[in-house]
Amino acid sequence: MSIPETSTPEQGRGAPWWQHESLAVHEEQLLLDGTPLEALARQHGTPLYVYSRATLQRQLGRMEAALAAITDRYRIYYAVKSNRCPGVLRAVRDFPGAGVDTCSPREVELVLESGFSLERISFNAGMLSDRDLARVAAHGVHCTLDTFSALRRYGAHVPRGTPVGLRFDPAMTAGYGGGQKTAYGSGKFGFDAHECQQALRAAHEAGLRVDSVHMHIGWGLPEDAAAEVEAAFMRLAAIARRIPNLSSVNVGGGLGGRFRGADRPLSLDTWSGILGRQIAPLGVTIACEPGTFISAPAGVLLVEVNTVEERRGTRWIGIDAGHAINPCPALYGIPLEVVSVRAPLAPPLHEYTVAGHINEAADIWARGCRLPEVREGELLALMPAGAYGASMASDHCLRGQVREVVI
Numbered sequence: 080m081s082i083p084e085t086s087t088p089e090q091g092r093g094a095p096w097w098q099h100e101s102l103a104v105h106e107e108q109l110l111l112d113g114t115p116l117e118a119l120a121r122q123h124g125t126p127l128y129v130y131s132r133a134t135l136q137r138q139l140g141r142m143e144a145a146l147a148a149i150t151d152r153y154r155i156y157y158a159v160k161s162n163r164c165p166g167v168l169r170a171v172r173d174f175p176g177a178g179v180d181t182c183s184p185r186e187v188e189l190v191l192e193s194g195f196s197l198e199r200i201s202f203n204a205g206m207l208s209d210r211d212l213a214r215v216a217a218h219g220v221h222c223t224l225d226t227f228s229a230l231r232r233y234g235a236h237v238p239r240g241t242p243v244g245l246r247f248d249p250a251m252t253a254g255y256g257g258g259q260k261t262a263y264g265s266g267k268f269g270f271d272a273h274e275c276q277q278a279l280r281a282a283h284e285a286g287l288r289v290d291s292v293h294m295h296i297g298w299g300l301p302e303d304a305a306a307e308v309e310a311a312f313m314r315l316a317a318i319a320r321r322i323p324n325l326s327s328v329n330v331g332g333g334l335g336g337r338f339r340g341a342d343r344p345l346s347l348d349t350w351s352g353i354l355g356r357q358i359a360p361l362g363v364t365i366a367c368e369p370g371t372f373i374s375a376p377a378g379v380l381l382v383e384v385n386t387v388e389e390r391r392g393t394r395w396i397g398i399d400a401g402h403a404i405n406p407c408p409a410l411y412g413i414p415l416e417v418v419s420v421r422a423p424l425a426p427p428l429h430e431y432t433v434a435g436h437i438n439e440a441a442d443i444w445a446r447g448c449r450l451p452e453v454r455e456g457e458l459l460a461l462m463p464a465g466a467y468g469a470s471m472a473s474d475h476c477l478r479g480q481v482r483e484v485v486i
């Protein structure tokens with residue numbers, strides 16, 4: 080479909096929503112921290128993830144400032160599952176005080192190899208095998224567990240008195256796009272609040288000492304879920320009050336950012352305000368495990384257009400990347416903005432559907448993309464692409480290979 084000439088060009092409305100301190104357009108060129116993305120794509124080939132170290136550390140700094148405003152006892156554990164590129168881990172490691180959250184033995188080993196000391200690492204996972212528990216226990220990492228079975232079996236691998244966290248179900252659903260695919264409540268994660276005493280007893284019988292409670296609500300929480308988020312953390316605080324000698328409350332991740340211009344994500348201020356009212360009065364450390372908030376805005380995925388063709392009234396763009404290197408659109412319905420690298424600010428001329436090269440009908444990156452004329456051979460930038468892209472890559476159709484650079 081062509082866009083009527085009367086439609087307002089993006090250019091006329093000021094800077095596009097996706098620009099930020101590190102991602103800018105200068106003299107028609109798309110730059111990440113001053114580096115032209117086109118040159119990087121030509122140098123390294125496509126598909127290429129490019130991450131901004133400055134953005135990663137800026138986001139960590141923002142979160143730290145928001146927590147420092149409500150408490151002097153806080154801890155940020157960056158969720159490694161969102162992006163474990165070595166340069167990304169280095170950026171987190173070099174940020175004073177930042178820790179890492181892990182969810183598998185291999186992730187624990189990776190962050191140890193990357194130079195994180197034990198006290199900067201947390202571990203939080205479910206449905207763990209004895210092999211998993213033995214490996215994590217051998218490293219001495221603090222674990223948060225969420226089944227009676229895991230408590231019982233973990234106790235057999237660690238010395239008596241080993242501290243452990245208990246994860247609780249948020250008992251509500253909130254997340255990006257209404258939460259159908261992005262909410263964690265009432266699913267496989269976490270004890271119910273009414274199981275608290277039973278879980279404490281199970282931990283005690285296993286020789287463990289409960290020192291923390293945890294709740295992760297969902298992915299990409301929107302601002303209009305603020306009241307529900309506050310109610311969930313109020314329930315978490317009530318659980319925390321029932322546990323003697325607690326040293327920390329972990330509020331998980333869930334903060335996102337914009338994925339389309341119209342998104343209204345839960346703001347850092349709203350989030351820290353909720354924590355200030357509900358969790359800070361407990362007087363314990365407030366821990367969190369942000370993934371998306373830290374890594375998503377730091378990343379851009381550069382791809383090459385191989386096909387431009389009209390079929391049944393739709394203008395299709397085919398690109399040299401599919402859901403094997405970023406399952407977010409196909410799996411969760413999470414959109415990515417598509418920007419022309421050749422002419423990032425040019426007014427849109429057509430609406431396109433952007434499809435990947437995987438043999439699956441679901442391999443669609445975006446529909447209804449308003450772009451200037453797109454030609455075969457040119458580059459597109461997909462963003463924000465720093466979270467849950469390369470880290471979730473598979474090798475489906477033997478197409479999983481992707482390069483990553485950190486600038």
Ligand SMILES: Cc1ncc(COP(=O)(O)O)c(C=O)c1O
Pocket residue numbers: 158161180203295297298299331332333334368369370371372466
């Ligand atoms: C337990 C836990 N903590 C933290 C995160 C990171 O979440 P986000 O990327 O929404 O910040 C996740 C994401 O799946 C999670 O499951």
